[in-house]
Amino acid sequence: MxxxxxxxxxxxxxxxxxxxxxxxxxxxxxxxxxxxxxxxxxxxxxxxxxxxxxxxxxxxxxxxxxxxxxxxxxxxxxxxxxxxxxxxxxxxxxxxxxxxxxxxxxxxxxxxxxxxxxxxxxxxxxxLGEYWKGAGDKADDVVFVTLGTGVGGGVVTNGKLVHGINNGAGEIGHICVQKNGFLCTCGKRGCLEQYASATGVVKVAKSLAKRFTGKSRIKELIEGQEELTSKMVFFLADNGDILANQIVNEVCSYLGLALSHVGNTLNPENIIIGGGVSNAGNTLLQPTTRYFQENAFKSVRDSTKLKLAQLGNxxxxxxxxxxxxxxxxxxxx
Missing domain, CATH: 3.30.420.40 (ATPase, nucleotide binding domain)
Structure with missing residues (x-):
């Protein structure tokens, strides 16, 4: 002043x-x-x-x-x-x-x-924002993954951003989680972005709904060609919709698998999950953490924590x- x-x-x-x-x-x-x-x-x-x-x-x-x-x-x-x-x-x-x-x-x-x-x-x-003032919690080694329209990421090691030789470091959204899976905008198939982004959650929902034979509000919305969003999927999962819970479980299995690869490679103190999809809170975090721990190397599982972002927009x-x-x-x- x-x-x-x-x-x-x-x-x-x-x-x-x-x-x-x-x-x-x-x-x-x-x-x-x-x-x-x-x-x-x-x-x-x-x-x-x-x-x-x-x-x-x-x-x-x-x-x-x-x-x-x-x-x-x-x-x-x-x-x-x-x-x-x-x-x-x-x-x-x-x-x-x-x-x-x-x-x-x-x-x-x-x-x-x-x-x-x-x-x-x-x-x-x-x-950098989450590392400096948010869920990074003053750790020197932090990975941030943002689940929005797409899936992006950033890697901080020893307090410095990692860019890679061609600025390609942190492209977590393009880790392959399903061989011959959904076609990604990058030209590959099975990228995490096609399963754990806001649009990816809806894509998973439509895929699972085709095989689901029970009663579900999500199936009704899809069959009625009404709007379906990732926010609705997580809301319905919280409220006991069986198909919604199956969708959330599948999304989190892919996300937890991808983050275990990140953890096994970098062993950061914190992996922070942000973006609009992360507003689902523990409904997203808990199953993702379970799948992360199932797939991570023991020393990584015991030391790397999955956390929700704190700074929002x-x-x-x-x-x-x-x-x-x-x-x-x-x-x-």
Whole structure:
């Protein structure tokens, strides 16, 4: 804050969590506490050409409202869909944004706001958020898996994000859990994403419903061509629907198997499950943990814990903001 016309030593971070429908922002202190947060719709018209200018304008407007200038901030961190070149600050392949060509996101934002920016994949940013201020619980080795429209992940080892040689680390959604299974958008078959995402749960439901001969509200919805969501599946499972419980059991068996592979490979202290599907809580966590323990190596089973995410929709902006901490030593305090 400002006092007596002087700027105090503590500075702020700006976090951006870019999504296909909403872009979230936050001003965050160096300890990871949100000071201000807001959001705007993501305008994907004209091949997403308005997205970056809208972000620049929104941040500039908020800075004016709070009487801040660039000297009050260390820098900006951003989580985005698509393939990120962290060195150049470019993004490509975010097809839900209309970004099928390389976008000069970082250089444009820096030019517009006069602040340095660090950009990473949105799942990595959420992983950093949970690691820093959420269910990571101050552990140095954490894996985050997000179950949303798709399945993403982020790996933190020795307190650092793991990216891999071609930024492919953490693609947990594309672990194969069923040979010759459902066709995935990546071109492979049997990926976890096709079984444990929000759309995957519905896919499993429709598959099992074909063989189910008893009475079930889910079967009625499918046969009546009515809407079915993963949230409804878990709700009905909690309320005793036999088919719903079979669906949840199958989904969790695939998820627990995939996470046992992650555990056997990395042996993190915590594997954190987030995303919209994780709102099912213990209905998801308990059977997933059981299947994880059945398939994990004993020393992994005894040391790696499965936990639910704690930050909800704030994980992305908090984790993104933490990316900007690397600029701290470059700015006068």
């Amino acid at each position: 400002k006092a007596g016309g002087l700027i105090l030593a503590s500075k702020r971070l700006i976090g951006i969590d870019l999504g296909g429908t909403t872009t979230k922002f936050a001003f965050i202190d160096e300890d990871g506490n949100i000071l201000t947060k807001w959001s705007i719709p993501t305008d994907i018209s004209d091949s997403g050409s308005k997205i970056v200018p809208n972000m620049i304008k929104s941040i500039a407007d908020q800075m004016r409202r709070e009487d801040y200038n660039t000297d009050d901030f260390i820098g900006i961190g951003m989580g985005t869909p698509g393939a990120v070149n962290r060195e150049k600050g470019t993004v490509v392949g975010a097809f839900n944004l209309g970004w099928d060509q390389v976008q000069q996101v970082g250089p444009t934002i820096t030019e517009g706001l006069g602040l340095p920016i660090a950009i990473d994949n949105d799942a990595n940013s959420a992983a 704030d994980a992305g902006v908090i984790g993104a903001a933490s990316l900007a901490l690397k600029f701290k030593n470059d700015k006068a305090m």
